[in-house]
Amino acid sequence: MTPERKEAVVSEIVRGTPSTYPAWFSARKRSKPLIVSRRVPILLVGLPVLVLLAIVIYPTIWMFYHSLRDTNINHLFSGEHASVGLENYRTVLSSERFHDSLWHLALYLFFGACLQVLLGTLLALIIYEYLKSNLARALILILLVLPMMLPPSIVGTLWRFLLTPSNGAINQALLDLGIISSHIEWFNAGVSLWSIIIADVWNWTALPLLIVYSGRVSLPPAVYEAARVDGAGQWKVLRRITLPMLKEVIAIAFILRFTDAFKFVDLVYVMTSGGPAQSSELPTYIAFQRGIREFAIGEAAAYAIIIFAISAIIVTLFLKYMKRVMKAQGLA
């Protein structure tokens, strides 16, 4: 290509008439650069969207349909289920079991998810402020993140093993250290939920820790330099600079943990199976239990739809907030 030709082409592109694009790629609107025929992006997005529609929308509609019917395993296979209106929802919403599980969920959200974010933030700031060598930081981060790499079945069995009341390692260690004087019954009613929360905190505190730590690393040092020159104390720097600038990052960590917490069911299943006597059940676990183990599909569907509605609200709020954050960062 001669220089003149190249220049001509460049100016064509700048004017928005990209004649060098292949014909099928060329623009319908000639005012913008790199506009392709309408079909290309739709083809590119089409397949993934279809797949997701099939594995997400289909089950949602199925669940909604069966939440209005008296489906159980026999009815499902014979196809003879009848409409019962909102009966399933009434059963769920008025059942004692559901109310208890909501209370458990609240406890779990507060002491599980919220505590994880608080502890993660605190630890991230401690690691960043008080450890100055990069090697030490990297090493400690890797060690603290190890639990997050384990599947729920390992975490569950490991903690069930550690918390075994009669000869578990935790009870023994606490006895040896003189913190307790008799064995704690970790899996009794009223305590088992806390055991699950402890295991979950152990498992997931590293996520907010990692996120907040990366956020802190990317804050501009110049701001801190200026604060130091102005003679601001550490407390003031923390309250007036670090925390406000990390606000969004912490919020993201919080919302990620929150949305995960609504889906949370596997540790309950592995560690206590909701027991003893349903004292550590979460709504998701009941839906799982009723639908899969007891085949009361109509009722399980009602549970699933209720959970879905709650989580849809939270997810929508999250995405709205995330859009704002991404816009602020110039990502979207």
Next chain:
Amino acid sequence: MAATADIAQANTQAAQTAERWRAVRYLFLIFLGFWLLFTLFPLYFMAITAFKSAAETNLTQPTFWPQEWFPENFVGVFAEPTNFSALVDSFIIATGNTLLSLLLGSLAGYAFARFPRQAGGENMAFWMLSNRMFPPVAILVPMFFLFDNTPWGTDSHISLIILYLVFNLPLATWLMMVFFRDVPHELEEAAYLDGWKPLRAFVKVTLPLVLPGMISVAMLCWIFAWNEYLFANLFVGSDVRTYTIVIPTFTHGSQTLWNLQMAFSLIAMIPPVVLFIVLRRYMVRGLSLGVVKG
């Protein structure tokens, strides 16, 4: 005189604050130490249990150092041939799902990054992402009966490979979009100038630039699929078994074989831990859905 007194007072105040901060600092470091202990103790106990004999794991007083070392446990785990095949099954499922997520996710991610409006706009992108937060309980039951009616049934690799797309495809799409956006589209346009076809321009110019990101997305998806438990627990179990559902089943009669269970867990946690150490930087970006730069 008054001025000197003021300065002296200010100095003592500053010294007091410094003193207080030193105390706070020690408190914080102690807390960090405590947290390290809390995090590592279970892992430590898991590791030493893997080296104990079965009898020692059931003592009334647990030991914090093996009385007798039993490295044979790591061989004993595989005495049951299904245990090894479970690792293989997990590997097949995780790898298959990763490839599928990556392929579909790259298509959509590229479209969202390059042609945001034509591909459905940011609402479409956010809708795709929202699927990651979909409660699995709402999918489990209908999908179980759906796969039951397919020729391969629920108890197969393919059913889990498809199901895991629920959480991995949104992640792959979203992250690939973030990575494709980082590549200036002028580079591709420059290639068109030289008369290259779009596919060639994509393969030769854009793809090498996103390759590091793509590899990290692949590894993240792989870890999530490798560690999945809930779907696997319901869907597979006899023909196909993932290692995650094998772990809670180490029993002999009424007794749990903790040493074998922990040895198997240790073996199974090697891949994700190694991957994490390799990709620490990308991990943060992946786990925070691209919002936080790692």
